[in-house]
Amino acid sequence: MRSVVRTEKLTKRFGALTAVDGIDLEVHEGEVFGFLGPNGAGKTTTLRLLCALIAPTSGTAEIAGFKLGRDDSKIRAAVGILTEQPGLYERQSAWDNLVFYATLYGLPTPVARAQAERYLRLMGLWERRTEPVVTFSRGMKQKMAIARAALHEPRVLFLDEPTTGLDPDAAKTVREFIVALRGEGRTVFLCTHNLDEADRLCDRIAFFRHRVLRIAQPDDLRAELYGRATEIRLLPKPRAEDLVRVQAVPGVREAHLENGSIVVASADPLRTNPLLVKALVDGGAEIAFVTERRAHLEDVYLKIVEPIE
Amino acid sequence: MTAAVLAVSPARPTLVRAVCVREWREALGNKLLVGMTLLPPVVILVAGIAAVAAAAVNPPSDRDVQALYAAAPAVAGLDPKEAVQGFIATYFLILFMLIPTVVPLTMAIYSVIGEKASRTLEPLLATPVGVGDLLFAKSLASTVPSVIVTWAAYGIYLATVISIGSRAAAQAVTAPRWILAIVVLVPLLTLLSVNLGILISTRVNDVRVAQQIGGLVVVPVVGLGIAQVTGRVVLDNGAFLEMTIVLIVLDLAVFWLARLAFQRENILVRWR
Numbered sequence: 001m002r003s004v005v006r007t008e009k010l011t012k013r014f015g016a017l018t019a020v021d022g023i024d025l026e027v028h029e030g031e032v033f034g035f036l037g038p039n040g041a042g043k044t045t046t047l048r049l050l051c052a053l054i055a056p057t058s059g060t061a062e063i064a065g066f067k068l069g070r071d072d073s074k075i076r077a078a079v080g081i082l083t084e085q086p087g088l089y090e091r092q093s094a095w096d097n098l099v100f101y102a103t104l105y106g107l108p109t110p111v112a113r114a115q116a117e118r119y120l121r122l123m124g125l126w127e128r129r130t131e132p133v134v135t136f137s138r139g140m141k142q143k144m145a146i147a148r149a150a151l152h153e154p155r156v157l158f159l160d161e162p163t164t165g166l167d168p169d170a171a172k173t174v175r176e177f178i179v180a181l182r183g184e185g186r187t188v189f190l191c192t193h194n195l196d197e198a199d200r201l202c203d204r205i206a207f208f209r210h211r212v213l214r215i216a217q218p219d220d221l222r223a224e225l226y227g228r229a230t231e232i233r234l235l236p237k238p239r240a241e242d243l244v245r246v247q248a249v250p251g252v253r254e255a256h257l258e259n260g261s262i263v264v265a266s267a268d269p270l271r272t273n274p275l276l277v278k279a280l281v282d283g284g285a286e287i288a289f290v291t292e293r294r295a296h297l298e299d300v301y302l303k304i305v306e307p308i309e
Numbered sequence: 310m311t312a313a314v315l316a317v318s319p320a321r322p323t324l325v326r327a328v329c330v331r332e333w334r335e336a337l338g339n340k341l342l343v344g345m346t347l348l349p350p351v352v353i354l355v356a357g358i359a360a361v362a363a364a365a366v367n368p369p370s371d372r373d374v375q376a377l378y379a380a381a382p383a384v385a386g387l388d389p390k391e392a393v394q395g396f397i398a399t400y401f402l403i404l405f406m407l408i409p410t411v412v413p414l415t416m417a418i419y420s421v422i423g424e425k426a427s428r429t430l431e432p433l434l435a436t437p438v439g440v441g442d443l444l445f446a447k448s449l450a451s452t453v454p455s456v457i458v459t460w461a462a463y464g465i466y467l468a469t470v471i472s473i474g475s476r477a478a479a480q481a482v483t484a485p486r487w488i489l490a491i492v493v494l495v496p497l498l499t500l501l502s503v504n505l506g507i508l509i510s511t512r513v514n515d516v517r518v519a520q521q522i523g524g525l526v527v528v529p530v531v532g533l534g535i536a537q538v539t540g541r542v543v544l545d546n547g548a549f550l551e552m553t554i555v556l557i558v559l560d561l562a563v564f565w566l567a568r569l570a571f572q573r574e575n576i577l578v579r580w581r
Contacts, residue, residue: 014578051435054574077316077437085428089331091338096331103327104436106317115315132338148432152316 001028003062004156004187005050010059012045019045021211022059027156032178032188034202034218036195036301041209043191044084047158050189051081064155077105080149081158086141090134094125094144097133098151105152119147124173139170146174156187163194175201199297207304214304221304222295228269229293232262232276235286245279252276263293318437328446329453332420336454345415346454350408350462357401357466361474364393387477395477398470402487403534405463409499410527413455417506418519420447425514434573444507444571448564451503452496459495486549494549497556502526504563511570 005027012020019042027033037043048054050063052072061068064078088097095116102112120126123143133141142162150157159178163171178188178201192198198205199218207213214221222228234242237260246255246262251272254265266272273290280287319327336342374389387395424430434440471479481487505526509519 048577053431053434053577073318073437073439076435077318081432081435083428083431083435085431087428087430087432089335089429090427091335092331096334100327100331101432101436103323104319104433104438105315106319106323106437107315111315145432154316 001030003027004029004065005033005061005063005189007050007061008059010046010049010061011057012042012049012054013057018210020049020056023208023212025206025212025215027187027189029155029187030182030185031203032182032190032201034198034205035189035191035208036193036198036205036305037208038305043208044160046208047081047160047189047191050156051079051158052076053081077152078154079156079158080152080154082145082149082160082162084160086145088133088141088144088148091132093130093132094120094136095129097144098148101148102151107152115151115153119151122177123147139166142166143170143173146177150177150181154186156189157181158189158191160191161193162190163192163197171197195297195301205297207301209305218297218300221300222297228266229295230264230266230269230273230276231258231289231291231293232264232280232287233260233289233291234262234280235288238262238285242280242283242285245283245285246276249275249279316437318439321442324438324442325446325449328443329450332416332447332450333454335423336416336419339419342415342419346412346458349411350458353401353404353408354462354466357398357404358469358473360397360401361394361470361478364390364397365473365475369393388475391475391477394475395481398474398478398481399487400534401466402482402490403530405459405466405491406494406498406530406534407527408459408462409455409495410502410530411524412458413451413499413503414506414523414526415516415520416451416455417448417503418510418516418523420451421507421510422514422516422519425510430576434576440571440573440576441568444564444568447507448500448503448567451506452499455499455503456496459499460491463491486546490549493553494556497553497560498530500560501556501563504560504567508563508567508570511567511575 003026005025007023007025009022009024010020011018011022021042023046035043035046045054049056049068050061052063052068052075055069063075066074066078068075089100092100098116098119099112102115103109107115117126120129123146125140125143125147128136128140133144136144142165146159146162149159162174162178166174175197178190181188182203188201190198190202202218204215204217205221206215216224232238232246238257243255243257243262246252246264249272251266251268252264253267256263264272264276269292277287277290336346369389371389374392378392424433433443467482470482474482502523506519506523509522513519513522
């Protein structure tokens with residue numbers, strides 16, 4: 001898999017404060033990469049570094065094949081960024097905003113117009129293209145800002161809190177857009193506090209507080225930190241002997257009763273679950289559901305990020 | 310499959326045109342800014358024409374004439390009515406030189422402080438555009454309307470004074486030195502005011518504070534004008550040339566300082 005973002009010991013200091021402390025990152029082409037961390041962790045600074053908006057104090061980075069510090073203008077042409085604030089020209093129409101930015105990205109006029117139309121339609125704003133942005137709702141402004149960031153078809157799109165403050169409908173549009181971008185082979189670097197969203201969208205997640213604490217796939221992190229648990233609901237309810245049978249199944253690490261279910265932790269559920277079902281059925285139990293019990297990403301986040309506070 | 314990246318750095322003329330058009334649209338949508346831009350030239354123009362017209366119908370007293378001859382030796386010896394009109398016409402020409410120090414300052418301040426307030430600078434700086442080019446485009450966006458407004462106001466004043474004023478008044482407003490001043494010094498003064506406005510705007514967030522600080526640029530112009538009208542300083546061709554050179558040097562120095570302040574990292578990290 002090709003890397004589109006690669007950093008080595010990338011560091012940014014502001015006086016005595018080290019905002020970004022020697023990070024090593026590798027983000028692959030076509031993946032949605034989550035970047036999670038508490039407020040003040042240095043996420044926005046990292047984004048600004050990777051978009052060649054500010055210079056690193058030390059370390060190196062290569063974005064979309066261009067070297068940070070040497071090809072900054074090319075990096076800015078190859079990436080798009082959604083900043084924390086939409087930052088739109090509110091007295092001007094949606095159309096004028098997008099065509100203006102398309103021009104600044106060097107798109108020839110016919111292409112600029114075609115791209116503005118494409119993204120306004122994609123975001124469901126085409127019918128309101130002539131209206132000043134000041135009349136738009138927060139969700140519409142956020143969609144406009146995302147359209148602006150993607151308008152020049154960047155290879156990497158950096159999104160800082162893209163769904164914060166949006167209603168469920170607008171948030172869904174944004175999430176679908178991110179999935180569509182991944183489908184086109186684009187890379188999305190997603191900064192978010194919405195852990196459920198990160199869980200649903202991201203192929204890999206980096207937990208960050210001034211330095212990268214951990215990078216992994218969400219499921220792997222859950223499995224590593226909490227093991228893989230299976231929840232078995234029995235009718236009418238589990239008996240003590242059912243629990244004993246389950247505990248005797250090879251591969252079971254731990255089993256307990258919880259809210260009318262048996263919760264079983266095992267190293268390899270794919271191998272253990274059929275044995276569990278067989279043992280229970282052989283013992284006369286009536287099984288209603290067998291489901292995977294997933295730890296919430298929030299638990300994972302709190303376990304990785306919080307302890308160093 | 311990855312779709313092709315479309316972006317490149319835009320050509321400078323394209324960038325300048327895009328930034329100017331956007332800034333002018335924004336300015337035209339701001340009634341306060343339009344009012345503040347048009348008010349000074351309109352007031353100076355109307356007052357100038359009214360003063361020349363009034364001097365044409367009201368003969369001055371002997372005492373006023375003697376005082377005028379003493380204060381402005383250039384008009385000494387002329388017919389009193391002619392002398393007063395010539396003096397007034399010249400005096401208002403100096404006020405025209407104030408327009409390029411006041412009008413673009415407001416536009417330039419709004420252009421930067423407005424963007425700071427609406428948080429539009431970060432997306433703007435995320436484009437492949439060079440900050441020097443962006444600063445140049447912003448300077449031009451404030452300079453061009455101000456120069457056009459000043460020239461238009463001067464044109465109207467010129468035509469009106471020639472048609473209603475005395476021969477002395479007409480000679481005063483059509484003196485090659487003043488025409489040259491309007492053509493050459495007005496753009497230079499405008500650029501100075503604009504870049505000073507931008508420089509100040511990088512440090513403050515309040516439009517009124519920025520205007521108060523920037524307003525100081527009118528002081529030397531007013532002082533020079535008064536000194537010239539009262540005969541204390543004679544603005545001959547040599548003096549105009551020296552002023553032009555000084556203004557060019559000042560323009561370059563202030564643009565350089567504005568360019569130093571207008572750095573991506575400064576704007577994003579230090580500007581508040």
